Amino acid sequence: MTTVTAGRAAGTTTSAAAPGTTGADAAPGPGRPAAKPATMAQALNRALRDAMAEDPAVHVMGEDVGALGGVFRITDGLAAEFGEDRCADTPLAEAGILGTAVGMAMYGLRPVVEMQFDAFAYPAFEQLISHVSRMRNRTRGALPMPITLRIPYGGGIGGVEHHSDSSEAYYMATPGLHVVTPATVGDAYGLLRQSIASDDPVVFLEPKRLYWAKDAVDLEAPPHSEPFGRAVVRRPGTSATLITYGPSLPVCLEAAEAAREDGLDLEVIDLRTLVPFDDETVCAAVRRTGRAVVVHEATGFAGPGAEIAARLTERCFHHLHAPVLRVAGFDIPYPPPMLEKHHLPGVDRILDAVDRLQWESEWTA
Amino acid sequence: MTTVTAGRAAGTTTSAAAPGTTGADAAPGPGRPAAKPATMAQALNRALRDAMAEDPAVHVMGEDVGALGGVFRITDGLAAEFGEDRCADTPLAEAGILGTAVGMAMYGLRPVVEMQFDAFAYPAFEQLISHVSRMRNRTRGALPMPITLRIPYGGGIGGVEHHSDSSEAYYMATPGLHVVTPATVGDAYGLLRQSIASDDPVVFLEPKRLYWAKDAVDLEAPPHSEPFGRAVVRRPGTSATLITYGPSLPVCLEAAEAAREDGLDLEVIDLRTLVPFDDETVCAAVRRTGRAVVVHEATGFAGPGAEIAARLTERCFHHLHAPVLRVAGFDIPYPPPMLEKHHLPGVDRILDAVDRLQWESEWTA
Amino acid sequence: MLSPAPPAAPYQEVLAMSVLEQTPDRETTGTRPAPPPWQPRTDPGPLLPDPEPYRLLGSRTRLDPAAKELWLELYRRLVLGRRYNQQATALTKQGRLAVYPSSTGQEACQVAAAMALEERDWLFPSYRDTLAAVSRGLDPVQALTLLRGDWHTGYDPREHRIAPLSTPLATQLPHAVGLAHAARLLGDDVVAMALVGDGGTSEGDFHEALNFAAVQQAPVVFLVQNNGFAISVPLAKQTAAPSIAHKAVGYGMPGRLVDGNDAPAVHQVLSEAVHRARNGGGPTLVEAITYRIDAHTNADDATRYRPGEEVEAWRAHDPVVLLERELRQRRQLTDRGARQAADAAEEMAAGLRARMNADPQLAPDDLFAHVYAGPTPQLREQAALLRAELTAEEDAV
Amino acid sequence: MLSPAPPAAPYQEVLAMSVLEQTPDRETTGTRPAPPPWQPRTDPGPLLPDPEPYRLLGSRTRLDPAAKELWLELYRRLVLGRRYNQQATALTKQGRLAVYPSSTGQEACQVAAAMALEERDWLFPSYRDTLAAVSRGLDPVQALTLLRGDWHTGYDPREHRIAPLSTPLATQLPHAVGLAHAARLLGDDVVAMALVGDGGTSEGDFHEALNFAAVQQAPVVFLVQNNGFAISVPLAKQTAAPSIAHKAVGYGMPGRLVDGNDAPAVHQVLSEAVHRARNGGGPTLVEAITYRIDAHTNADDATRYRPGEEVEAWRAHDPVVLLERELRQRRQLTDRGARQAADAAEEMAAGLRARMNADPQLAPDDLFAHVYAGPTPQLREQAALLRAELTAEEDAV
Numbered sequence A, B: 001m002t003t004v005t006a007g008r009a010a011g012t013t014t015s016a017a018a019p020g021t022t023g024a025d026a027a028p029g030p031g032r033p034a035a036k037p038a039t040m041a042q043a044l045n046r047a048l049r050d051a052m053a054e055d056p057a058v059h060v061m062g063e064d065v066g067a068l069g070g071v072f073r074i075t076d077g078l079a080a081e082f083g084e085d086r087c088a089d090t091p092l093a094e095a096g097i098l099g100t101a102v103g104m105a106m107y108g109l110r111p112v113v114e115m116q117f118d119a120f121a122y123p124a125f126e127q128l129i130s131h132v133s134r135m136r137n138r139t140r141g142a143l144p145m146p147i148t149l150r151i152p153y154g155g156g157i158g159g160v161e162h163h164s165d166s167s168e169a170y171y172m173a174t175p176g177l178h179v180v181t182p183a184t185v186g187d188a189y190g191l192l193r194q195s196i197a198s199d200d201p202v203v204f205l206e207p208k209r210l211y212w213a214k215d216a217v218d219l220e221a222p223p224h225s226e227p228f229g230r231a232v233v234r235r236p237g238t239s240a241t242l243i244t245y246g247p248s249l250p251v252c253l254e255a256a257e258a259a260r261e262d263g264l265d266l267e268v269i270d271l272r273t274l275v276p277f278d279d280e281t282v283c284a285a286v287r288r289t290g291r292a293v294v295v296h297e298a299t300g301f302a303g304p305g306a307e308i309a310a311r312l313t314e315r316c317f318h319h320l321h322a323p324v325l326r327v328a329g330f331d332i333p334y335p336p337p338m339l340e341k342h343h344l345p346g347v348d349r350i351l352d353a354v355d356r357l358q359w360e361s362e363w364t365a
Numbered sequence C, D: 001m002l003s004p005a006p007p008a009a010p011y012q013e014v015l016a017m018s019v020l021e022q023t024p025d026r027e028t029t030g031t032r033p034a035p036p037p038w039q040p041r042t043d044p045g046p047l048l049p050d051p052e053p054y055r056l057l058g059s060r061t062r063l064d065p066a067a068k069e070l071w072l073e074l075y076r077r078l079v080l081g082r083r084y085n086q087q088a089t090a091l092t093k094q095g096r097l098a099v100y101p102s103s104t105g106q107e108a109c110q111v112a113a114a115m116a117l118e119e120r121d122w123l124f125p126s127y128r129d130t131l132a133a134v135s136r137g138l139d140p141v142q143a144l145t146l147l148r149g150d151w152h153t154g155y156d157p158r159e160h161r162i163a164p165l166s167t168p169l170a171t172q173l174p175h176a177v178g179l180a181h182a183a184r185l186l187g188d189d190v191v192a193m194a195l196v197g198d199g200g201t202s203e204g205d206f207h208e209a210l211n212f213a214a215v216q217q218a219p220v221v222f223l224v225q226n227n228g229f230a231i232s233v234p235l236a237k238q239t240a241a242p243s244i245a246h247k248a249v250g251y252g253m254p255g256r257l258v259d260g261n262d263a264p265a266v267h268q269v270l271s272e273a274v275h276r277a278r279n280g281g282g283p284t285l286v287e288a289i290t291y292r293i294d295a296h297t298n299a300d301d302a303t304r305y306r307p308g309e310e311v312e313a314w315r316a317h318d319p320v321v322l323l324e325r326e327l328r329q330r331r332q333l334t335d336r337g338a339r340q341a342a343d344a345a346e347e348m349a350a351g352l353r354a355r356m357n358a359d360p361q362l363a364p365d366d367l368f369a370h371v372y373a374g375p376t377p378q379l380r381e382q383a384a385l386l387r388a389e390l391t392a393e394e395d396a397v
């Protein structure tokens, strides 16, 4: 919940990631020996394992999380190590899974629930909105809901329909939920640990196309992670600020590299937690550069970028040289695999938006 | 779907409503005789009746819509007039109701589905998101979904938990859905007729605290309604523009009246359809006044106002003298009846926001 | 014999044709291909309910002293419960409650559900079940807080082991399963009793909860108060099943049918189910046949959808009257005993009335206090805004 | 006798105590209070499935000429179906399909479901049921479009009366009910056949769909292909019911159990259910016992969660082999007939392979074409943006 000064957050920067890595929070810095690379999937798995080992109240549950280890293998080995009661295959019913997790949390457990894919979390919507997000409020704190709802989200993996949704707008619009999404291997570990430790419900969105992205992170001694609620400047810059999260971070870092050729020095911010939102870090950055583009895969209309653009404008209006622009998925159902590349915000679309920041807005006819 | 020029829409204005009426689209104008006042509930009922009489494909369905006529009596008399097959009580299962409506639409019917209250539409979320909104797209137009999903929404009626949600942000963030909400008795009739006639699915949000508000609308000869997709200037003004919809329209009109005392001439825009959004009308207005406040009951963070503020800023940046501000419900679960007055945007909170438009933004420290 | 076209014989006969009846082929079973075993075999017989609801009143069964005391206690609580329902309804007329969904006519279910539980057990009530909560020992003022409107849940669920009254129908059932399952995993012999209406059984959450419970063998008792209506929708439009209790076999748990207006019968069936759950026997589905004598809530007009005669027929089967008559016939209840029960109920009602007449203390700051464990920066800003508004208002007064 | 404390007797006995067994009290029934009638009485007996799955293969039943032709047609389609499954799986290895969930081992269910329907009927397939769609006459290339990835549904559902393949499990079941109900309201004698897996029966949508169907007496046949697994989760973790078919009684519809690898048996049971539905008899739930011989999809590793012996046991009960053996034993199938069936299958596979090797035509503009009946102003802007980008890209090349 704590936000820190923009200065400190901005200090936590690294160079842009090479293609195939998620970003950079674990590049071997001074005093830290180079670690064997780990994937985001491995980091998530390790976070679950460490959380379960540390706290017997942590219970993992979902479809196929047991013997199979989940369709993405994020829960691999947990049932073998902690028993099937601690890492439990459930019947195939998402409302039932989240609903029973509510009851388990009422009895003092700390359920970590896996939804198999983004769109398959929708059957649990009522339990999430009407109960998970409100139980603490309803009972004046007597029944907190320390539930972590893990949802692999986003596209770019060639998945058939219903396997590529970016549903974060629904969760952001729901008071009582935290919404978290890592973009780096280090954050996958750190944010998941922090989410499980949180006494409030967390919708933990895992960018599935980054599951196999690697970073040099030593999972035996996972690096310190920035706190929950804090955005991190992944790449400092002076010309304009790209604000992003999750699967779009590597794309933004790539765009920033490409922009150098045009003489532009783009800053890239990784939000990490969408709720709570780190106004301090983001506003400080935008006041510095005076120009910003929000980038995400979710559809644009009433999407996450709307809130970000609106609040930045409210708070930094007189520092802005151009409107905060948005580069987002089109306002269409997620397209079939062979067409998804046209839908997903790519480097060119981001740079086009940056171009539009330099001049009078073309919209002001 | 058609938007018209801002000029024409702006022409459709009226004076502010007296308290207890919803607004004013049916005030007796020149050439129109004064009509007996009708309530919004009566207008909705009449729209259903006329639609059913005109098109045998129109089927009304939901919990308690038959003999009881719905808990708000919106379907009163329809089962008696058209038979229980045309106005059918269903088992108590919202996903089942909307899911069977999908099948009925596949066979060529035009289902009008009633959800009893806002929060009780959540069980139908998966059917709405994964099927209703996408079926046309999925089948390249072969299976359109001419479904109207009527949802009484919003607070202010002293309802216990789960009876006062403003859930429009969820629907706005879902491509493939239209999102419509009337604020006047005339629009209740006109927009519902247009929604039922639409070949696309419409989430039709009924501001429940305006059900009993009256306007002088002759339901025997319902007035011509502005087309779907067009916003209407309900009160012209020059100082700043209040942008609102549904239950907040009367509050905004009241605020505009009150602002006259301070020498401010506030414009009030009723959006009517949130999707599609009438950029033309709204942008024209804001370019004229240079200042805008978006007002709604839904929670602010990632709420409808975020999109409106963001897109106005994108499109009118260099015309704005101040950031577009938002007056919205707090980012909390809807409060219990005795506290709801503190949550709901009222006249004072709106005027405070207007005050902040006059100066340098206080946020720019 | 066999033909691809639809058979000419009437369907019922065709449907009844079964492997067992294929006698000529039985001899050759050894060589007939059969699927490998695909499932542990469960005998469905014991899971099926009796066709008639279980009843105790009017029987000649002798009562031992403990049973006598139980029946008398049930009676006292029924009398109290009836008075509570009347008082709460009256409070709506005085504007002291926003709304009240009465359980008049269903008091036997409410009271028996509470009494069948031990202190360590949990009750999961639906929005109509404030009386069950009160009968479990909750202060009626706290039980009615939701309906008065000063907060959503007026009590600490952990203190009383009563989950919040659930407004979204059937959503509390998976909670009960999860809690019972968690307790069992932790080695506690806690049972959860989950209440739901006939209408609520149509929701997907009902299905998912019962399935989870049976698969996990969670110690839960599901009590369906079948009061004939979901607001205006009668049972026949809600389900075509022989009974709701027949749903149990589809999950692999026993289904039982009981006369919901026969308090001792409800108490016995629920106690047995609780006992079974506590001892590792898994969940039970109990359907209690009862009737909602009042309208859905004070705001409802029941004459729009049901005939007065139906209500009258059920008034003749009133749970309070039935038990009183039986106790008097058995000479277990004297006029004095009945008066004492009535007096206690009157006292409760007077106290409730008095306390509900006081305006509750409201703290607008509470709006932000319990959204998260600690307020987010955003909520801190918003709380400050509201505080400033309230100060300005005060200053203006 | 009666005591408020949990009874000492073992639970099963207590549970079995019923009104019927209360013999001493039966005599006094006249005076015993009983609830008014609360529901039309349905006999649950005929709704319950037989304990053993219905089978036809291996019986001595004589076949009339029509039945012979049916069995041969089933055989030809099974052979074709098996080949289709193999070919589609091979296409994933060649990168021509994004993924393929094979129905190998379940061909009898797929083929029989298609054949039990008339042309005017509707099929509601799940994501694994492309073969049922193909067996209903759909071009395999169209059936596989979703899995190839050029569009979500590769065919016009109205043309073929095949609903889109449903990926979200069980969500297609209420669609089937709604369509069947609508057809009935409009006076058309159309039947809907809805397919779902054992895992899908745990979803709330399954429950709600069956309940709606029974209450509305909608002409729907629900076919559960119980193939033992939901991805890695075995049936025993999915349900504790005696059988999935036992769920039917809880909705008031007949439940039937059939050997899903016995094609003539599946066809007969489904045909009877379709016939019954068409004639106003309402819905039926059919559970077909079968097995998913392949992994969940080509991307899955089934050795992680099931022993090879189990798969072997089921290979011995292969639907194609069983029917071929039976037909040969009955001298209805010659080597030549078998070869003809194999050749036809090979021809289908070759054609499919060839056509799937061509790259599909893609039109990026389609992204915006079918979101609404006509594009919104917003979508028009976005389409223009994409078009400009594509032009710029082309210019750059």
Ligand SMILES: Cc1ncc(C[n+]2csc(CCOP(=O)(O)OP(=O)(O)O)c2C)c(N)n1
Pocket (backbone or CB within 6 Å): B063, B092, B116, B120, B123, C128, C167, C168, C169, C196, C197, C198, C199, C200, C201, C227, C229, C230, C231, C292, C296
């Ligand atoms: C999910 C959901 N849908 C709809 C409602 C609105 N509603 C409140 S009570 C009720 C009827 C409930 O009937 P039943 O389950 O039989 O309980 P009873 O009222 O008879 O106690 C309805 C439809 C609700 N509370 N929750």
Ligand SMILES: Cc1ncc(C[n+]2csc(CCOP(=O)(O)OP(=O)(O)O)c2C)c(N)n1
Pocket (backbone or CB within 6 Å): A063, A092, A116, A120, A123, D128, D167, D168, D169, D196, D197, D198, D199, D200, D201, D227, D229, D230, D231, D292, D296
């Ligand atoms: C609502 C939903 N939840 C989860 C999934 C992910 N998923 C795809 S297939 C599958 C297993 C399905 O099992 P079953 O219903 O038995 O069908 P089968 O695969 O055996 O044909 C799961 C969990 C889904 N498609 N839809």
Ligand SMILES: [Mg+2]
Pocket (backbone or CB within 6 Å): C197, C198, C199, C225, C226, C227, C228, C229, C230, C231
């Ligand atoms: Mg009821």
Ligand SMILES: [Mg+2]
Pocket (backbone or CB within 6 Å): D197, D198, D199, D225, D226, D227, D228, D229, D230, D231
């Ligand atoms: Mg299966």
